[in-house]
Amino acid sequence: xxxxxxxxxxxxxxxxxxxxxxxxxxxxxxxxxxxxxxxxxxxxxxxxxxxxxxxxxxxxxxxxxxxxxxxxxxxxxxxxxxxxxxxxxxxxxxxxxxxxxxxxxxxxxxxxxxxxxxxxxxxxxxxxxxxxxxxxxxxxxxxxxxxxxxxxxxxxxxxxxxxxxxxxxxxxxxxxxxxxxxxxxxxxxxxxxxxxxxxxxxxxxxxxxxxxxxxxxxxxxxxxxxxxxxxxxxxxxxxxxxxxxxxxxxxxxxxxxxxxxxxxxxxxxxxxxxxxxxxxxxxxxxxxxxxxxxxxxxxxxxxxxxxxxxxxxxxxxxxxxxxxxxxxxxxxxxxxxxxxxxxxxxxxxxxxxxxxxxxxxxxxxxxxxxxxxxxxxxxxxxx
Numbered sequence: 001x002x003x004x005x006x007x008x009x010x011x012x013x014x015x016x017x018x019x020x021x022x023x024x025x026x027x028x029x030x031x032x033x034x035x036x037x038x039x040x041x042x043x044x045x046x047x048x049x050x051x052x053x054x055x056x057x058x059x060x061x062x063x064x065x066x067x068x069x070x071x072x073x074x075x076x077x078x079x080x081x082x083x084x085x086x087x088x089x090x091x092x093x094x095x096x097x098x099x100x101x102x103x104x105x106x107x108x109x110x111x112x113x114x115x116x117x118x119x120x121x122x123x124x125x126x127x128x129x130x131x132x133x134x135x136x137x138x139x140x141x142x143x144x145x146x147x148x149x150x151x152x153x154x155x156x157x158x159x160x161x162x163x164x165x166x167x168x169x170x171x172x173x174x175x176x177x178x179x180x181x182x183x184x185x186x187x188x189x190x191x192x193x194x195x196x197x198x199x200x201x202x203x204x205x206x207x208x209x210x211x212x213x214x215x216x217x218x219x220x221x222x223x224x225x226x227x228x229x230x231x232x233x234x235x236x237x238x239x240x241x242x243x244x245x246x247x248x249x250x251x252x253x254x255x256x257x258x259x260x261x262x263x264x265x266x267x268x269x270x271x272x273x274x275x276x277x278x279x280x281x282x283x284x285x286x287x288x289x290x291x292x293x294x295x296x297x298x299x300x301x302x303x304x305x306x307x308x309x310x311x312x313x314x315x316x317x318x319x320x321x322x323x324x325x326x327x328x329x330x331x332x333x334x335x336x337x338x339x340x341x342x343x344x345x346x347x348x349x350x351x352x353x354x355x356x357x358x359x360x361x362x363x364x365x366x367x368x369x370x371x372x373x374x375x376x377x378x379x380x381x382x383x
Contacts, residue, residue, distance in 0.1 A: 001196050003214040003222075006182075008191040010210050011043045011069065014152075017208040018113040023150050026082065027115030028072065033061060035075030037082070040115060047072060054160045054234075054345065057354030067191070070116055070184050073160035076350050078273035079121055082112050083145045084128065090280065092292040105141055111148040117178070119171035120163075120342040122153055124273035126177055130336045131276050150201060153181040157225040161234035162345025164358060168237065170342040172229040180206065183222035194222040235345065237358045238365065243330035245365050250322065254363050259318020261353050266299035268347035268355075269324065274340050277305070300324050325357060 006014065015025050025040040030047050040046070052072045053060045064071050093100040117125075129146060132139040156165075156172035165171030174181050179202035182193040194214050197203050214222075269275040279298040284291040298305055301320050306313040314320045332340035341357070348356045 003219055004195040004197075004206065004211045005214045005218055006193050006195055006209055006211045008069070008186075008193070011193075013209050014205075015040060015042060015115070017205055018150065020208075021150075021205065023111050023113035025113045025115050028070070028075070030061070034059065035061070035072050037075070037077055037079065043069065046070075046116075051158070052160065054162050054349045055354075056162070056348050056356050057351055059349050066186055068157075068184060068186050070154045070182075071158065073156075073158065073163060074118055074121070074344050074346060076271050076346065078271070078344075078346070079114055079117065079125060080128065080273050080275075082110075082114070083125070083149065084132065084139075084142055084276060086297045088141060088295045090293045090295055092290060095289045107144075109141065109144045109148065111150075112145070113150040113152065115152045116154045117151055117174075118156060118344070119153060119174040120165040120168070120344045121273055122151065122174050122177050123168075123170035123342045124344070125151075127274045127336070127338055127340065127342070128276060130338065131274075134336070150205075151178045151180075153178040155181060155183040155222075155226050156229040157184055159229045159232045159234060160345060160349075162348040162356075163233050163343065164235040164237050164345065165343035166230055166233050166236075167239060168339060168341055168343035173226045178202070183225055185218065185221045185225065187221075192218070194218055235348075235356070235358045237341075237343065237361060239329075239339070242361060242365070243333055246326045246330045246361070249364050249367070250326075252364050252367065254360060254367075255318040255322045256316075257318075258321050258355060258360055259316055261355055262301075262317040262321050263352060264301045264303075264317045264320055265352060266301040267350045267352065269299040269301060270297065271346040271350040273342065273344060273346070274328075275299070279305075300327070321355075321360075325360060328357075329361065 018025050026037055027040045028035050028047050029038045029045050030050060031038065035047055035052060046069045048069050049064050049067045050061055050072060051064045053062060054073060089105060091102055091104050093102045132142040133146065153174040155174060159172065176198060178198040181196040181198060185192050185194065195206060195211065197206055277298045277300060278295050280293055280295050282291065282293050300323050303312050314323055328340040332338065
C-alpha cells in the first residue's frame, strides 16, 4: 500500500476539504472530564496534549508531555451514537378529517466524516454492519448513515490499561475498511501523519491536501508506534474454545459471584461499540391529535428486557451478566460469524464496580478446561 505524509500544520486543511465535499467532521473533543466524540470546527477542538488513564472502574484525563492530537485511547462513547442513534423517531401520526397522516422516519441523514477512528472501533463498525445490514432484515436508517460516512482511522500509538485488541485481532493497526488511515509521528524534530488510502473517496480527498511520499524512516517510525501499542496491551483474552467453554458452563458458580457485584446499571452495554439492543415506545399527546413511535437503546441488563407474559426470564443480576457475556463471546459468533467483542476495554473502564470481562472469562475457563490444559495468566497493566 502506498504511504504518504501530511504535516501536522495541514490537518485543518483535511477538515476543510471534508466540509467542501459535503461531510460534517466529528471526532474526539474534551468534554466533562472525558474524551467525547462531537463536532469538529478545527484542530483546536481536538484533545491536543491530553491522554487518558484507564483501569477497572476508573478513567482519568491527564496532560501529556507533548502536543499529540490523538495521544489518548478511547472514551466512554463510540461511533455507534452517530450510526445507530440512542433515540430515533420511527413514525408520527397526526389526526386529520377522516383519518391520520403518517410521517415515517426522516429520509435525509447527516453525512459524517469520522475523524480518529481507532482500529478496534473500525472493527466494531464492521460488526454492526453485519448485524444491521447483513441479513434479510436491514435497518434502513443505519444503512443510509453508514453509506454516507467517511472514515479516517488513526492507528494506535499507545495502549490503555484495559485494552486487549490484540487478543481479538482488531488492532492496533487497521488494514482495510477505511477511507484514510493515519499514524501520528511526533518527536523533537517533527510532527506529522503517515497516510494510507483505502478507497477512491480517500484518494480524491488526499489529492486536495498538501502531501508527499513517506520516507523509509517515516514508515519505520509509524511501524514502531503501532508495535509499541501492540506490546503494551493492558489485558489479554484467550479466545481459543471460549465459546464452547461458556456454552457448557451456564451453571458455573462464577455467574452468581459476579451477580453479587453487578449493579445491572447497563453502563457496559451503553459504552460498548457493538451492542445494538433496542426497544420501541409509543406515545400519544393529551389531545389525542398526534401519536408517535420512537426506537431507543435498550440493554439486556434491564429487568424489562426479558419480560414476557408472566414475568421476566432473567431476574437475577448474575443471569443477566451471563446472557450479555455469553452472547458477546459465544452466541454472537453463531449468529453473525464474528465475536461481538473488539477488545476496546470500555465495559471494564465504565463499570462502576470494575467488573472485568477478561477476568470473568479466565475464571470460567479455569474450571471449564480439560485436564492438562493451561490457563493464560493476566498481565499487569502498564503505567
